Amino acid sequence: MAQVDAALAEWVLGVARRNGATAAEVLCVSAESLAAGVRLGEVEKLKSSRERRLGIRVFVGQSSANASTAELERDGLEDFVAHTVGLARLTAADPSAGLPDATLHPKGFPELELADNDQGIVDADTALAIASRAERAALSADPRIKNSEGAEFDSGRYHVMFANSQGFAGEYEGTSFHIGVAPIAQSDSGAMQQGYWYTANRHFAKLENAEAVGAMAAKRALRRLGSRKIKTTRVPIVFDPDMAAGLLRALAGAASGPSLYKGASFLVDKLGERIASPLVTIRDDGIMVGAMGSKPFDGEGLATNRKSLVEQGVLKTYLLDSYSARKLKLQPTGNAARSVGDAPTVSATNLYLEPGSHSPQEIIATVKQGLYVTELIGFGVNGVTGDYSRGAGGMWIENGELTFPVQEVTIAGNLKEMFQSIEMIGNDLLWRSSVVSPTLKIAEMMIAGA
């Protein structure tokens, strides 16, 4: 079996050059994983995997092509590279195409602790035992927890190697661990509600306790029992941290270079302008040690970094790879994302909204009547216009207190106005994933219900 190493990368780049490529990149990702699932106390599934893919991008002048393969033997690769160069010759020359400016490649890489050196892939028995503990905690939390979609423990390890024809080469390893639990609560009337909760980390020892995850999942299912629809009304909306993080993802999408140069974003020409309430500061940090979204270099071999996307409400930067940067006559920001066989795209790294000083309870206490949103479903976010309309569930707030659970309503507005009308920001920022937010209060949105 072929070795994936610097020599292979060098060889692939050489083959590309011999076939007439003027520039090239090679990306190789190897991954293995084990996922274990239990349901109602019994083993339900075990899944183990091993994968390795190699991707290239080749340029012939300003024309390029992308390709990926699972065949890493040199005979097959030789044809594969030659064919990809041929494909590039058939592609339109694009004046903005090309590798990044060679002087921008970093000389050294930060140590980010992306891999757990003490814990590799967790063995099946241990994984099943952890999933069982999490599910048992959920099932035993309350007699109304009557069913379950199970609990899962996943563990994965991956290796990324990237090199280009202008001398950049880098590689890194990462690990990930995840516990998820999905118990189902049932009321006397027979109505069912699922609760889901999870913990994820790059380091096994930093996962939340399995029992705590199970107990939280049960709590979330139970509090949805008896949910009802409410009348159509316009009221303040409080987003819990996980739901608020979705607003950040939508903003990052609109601030990303490809959306902007296509004119497909509500943030076109907004650089330097106030796009959010002055309370709002949003940062993107690709070099946070041990964080889920960190990496030592981006998908084009440029340095990742720490920066403000929004500073006190003002849009300070876009998120750019070198192609979209050239299109917009700006500098790349170290936000190129890459999957094997595709051209670079753009994504945030670790994106977060700076916490404020209020506890979630204090925020809820300021609302006379409103909705505390804990669930959102659907895809009703239009990045071009900012129009926002999604299915929502949560708790009704009456005189500053959470009262009864709500479901089958929508909340609607426009992201441009929603960000401007953020009135309060919680102090409850927790790094549960690569995009995180504290609790947010938005002055008013339309709820459609009965």
Place this chain on the structure above:
Amino acid sequence: MANDLVRPEQFFLNRFGMNESGLERILGSALERKADYADLFFEYRSAEGLALEESMVNHTSKSVSHGVGVRVCAEDRTGYAYSDEVTFDRMRIAAEAARAIADSRAEPHAAVQVGGAVTRHQLYELESTPLDVPIEERAKLLRQIDELARAYDPRVRNVMASFAAERKIVMIVNSEGRVAADVQPLCRLNVTVIAEDEKGRQVGSFGGGGRVEWSYFLDQDRWKHYTREAARQAIVNLDAVDAPAGEMIVVLGNGWPGILLHEAIGHGLEGDFNRKGVSAFSGRIGQSVASPLCTVIDDGTIANRRGSLNVDDEGTPTSRTVLIEKGILRGYLQDRLNARLMKTAPTGNGRRESFAHVPMPRMTNTFMLPGESTPEEIIGSVKKGLYAVSFGGGQVDITNGKFVFSASEAYLIEDGKATRPVKGATLIGNGPDVLTRVSMVGNDLALDSGIGTCGKDGQSVPVGVGLPTIRIDGITVGGTRA
């Protein structure tokens, strides 16, 4: 190669040096413990993509992937392991990992004898696939689309067009000795248009495809239709007013709005959720869940459709399953595991995204049979409401039955006429209840143009939907205007 495609059963044996006795040994090893069933899923997929933006076809890509998955089922437990190296060595390791799910008490199994080939449908016997058409020709069509869209209206600012084509060869060999193999072509042409005027910017999208040849897009000028629809939708939306908020009468147009059935009904009828009793439809077979005007079908056997398959990803030939008959819940969608545990027959709905995934019950093409009203009668019957003709994605919470789907082109209905366009809005309802409110069903059933992709548990598979124009007496529209 050509011969292998006529007889895909031979493809993997030739390509990766496999032989039947080797496969029998692997299946024997998979069944070494107390297991009920084992299968091997082989996949070889080639795909190419082209994309145009700013009037240049500046993006081309190509991928080849292959792999094999080994599955072992013991009662309701599933062990699965896969590798992208298709060798007996890796398959033996995968079989050992997968069988760990079963009790270690060894039981004597009859030796597996690989033999009987499954008879598959012949739903997409193409003379050539779009992958065989020169790239230049595909690129030229994207440039023509760009020109046509820009000529449609001076307010068109940008055009994105893409064409993706793949060919998947699969083979399933199971512990009953059955072998099923298939060659599955699939392609899709997509057009997105950005329009702009002094009021702002809007987007419109249209596309289509299926398990079809390249000529499909040229026949009946389909590519022109896709292009004009995308441009028209973007231009219409420039004049859109805020959508209303609250519960109202909604008329859904025919075709793609069938996504309602997919979200509100289809997912809730998948066998896995019902075996576990976690669906809002659990235990409701034989009960009324829709108005008597509604008959809902899932049919994987319609020729050349995106959601169709000759055999599913467990080797079962696909079929036509009546889900709701005149309002009464009749059936669930089953894969092998859930059918066995529910003591019923598989319906050919066991599907998976790739060799890296375990099969699950999934929809194919899901649609409602036509009724007797004309679309004009249906719209004409509504004094005040919403007429929604195009949608983006949708989602459902299986357990409480609440579903959403988001309109991307909709109009107010005022005094029996579709009038002003409204901005996109999400519609939300309750799956077991929404079809009980259907009061009129049109005579204009149409299937969608071939763009659907369904996500479940992290796996994406191509699907189709269809709907005649229908009237729903009360569903919540998530607009911003009181």
